[in-house]
Amino acid sequence: MKKIGIMGGTFDPIHYGHLVTAEIARHSFGLERVIFIPAGIPPHKDNSAVADYLHRFNMLKIAIESNSYFELSDIEIERQGPSYTFDTVSCLKEIWPATEFYFISGADAVLEILTWHRASDLLEICFFIAATRPGFSLENLKSVLKALSAEYIDKILLLEVPALAISSSDIRHRVGLGLPIKYLLPEKVERYIFDNSLYQKG
């Protein structure tokens, strides 16, 4: 069976935490490729505070161009209403029925899994790769997982990645304060942010 990774998120903006996690997940689980899917209307975020879809999409495009295993999908742009991972994965399953999908995310995102829209349905149609992220321990995640039934636990795979304490919110905050963001994200993405005056206050 073909194995494809899905990296979903707001990517506001994409940074090295996302890229390292996707690459290590790809290699560790023998994924043929990883598809990055920026969220159209993120269900968990205050939408008015999120940069335009096109900016987030363009930054992703620039960030992944040097990795031939990485792809970008605009599948979530068209959909009306909030973007739910379940709808996205179902849609991909319809297009590629003979493929196993691996949804890659940080441990923080998996900890929220039980609150997600149709979480158990989602675990029936794809695997989850839960990557370490500073501030979110795998031990903590393991205890949450204990509450799940065995069939679902088997669908959640834990992955140690070198801890990068980088977050999009911190990058946005830094830009607003005029603090450096160099080396937190690809240089071309940094330039895109300044050329388009993103995340500046006032």
Ligand code: ATP
């Ligand atoms: P924000 O601070 O705005 O929430 P973020 O940095 O968490 O942004 P998202 O777009 O919310 O980025 O995250 C997309 C996915 O990438 C999530 O599954 C998240 O857990 C994961 N992720 C983000 N940063 C890291 C990191 N430094 N290490 C591992 N995983 C990460």
Ligand code: MG
């Ligand atoms: Mg986040």
